[in-house]
Amino acid sequence: MKIILLRAGGGVVTEVYNGDMAKNIQEKILKYNVVFQPESEGGYTVIVPTLRGCVTYGKTLDEAREMAIDAIGGFMECLKEDGEEIPTDEKSVVSVIGFRASNFAAV
Template sequence: MKKLTYKILLRKEPEGGYTVIVPTLTGCVTYGKTIEEAIKMAKEAIDLYLESLIENGEEIPTEDKTLEYTLTVDI
């Protein structure tokens, strides 16, 4: 079994909890009330996303050739 690694972004929501986005997997978004729950939900969302891709014979995106930058802009 091959292991894949995906970056996740957690955004604290004003009403509480955390929205989780998996940038490499378009549309893979979930939510958790705590950071721990959000990470658990992200793993489940990624597993289901990849399972769907495999079932449909689609290519599985990886982060092998992804570069990450942080930009600061003036407003």
């Protein structure tokens, strides 16, 4: 029997076979920025900018997060099956940019 333990934050995976043998390996954890856009009718549309076309929806923020995890996993499986490179957000910078609303008000 094989048991895999993930340590949060470290990306260290411990594999234990029958409780006898343990081996530590370093596994890369892919992380993605996601945008949760509240919808006027309720719920959240979720967009993963790095994975172009990866969009989902959830009725609550928690459901939207779960849907995002499923969507990202499915999207990456498709990329893998098609032999395409899996993009990452490793070098992305997320920022909020503000504009004065009065500059864009109707005259």
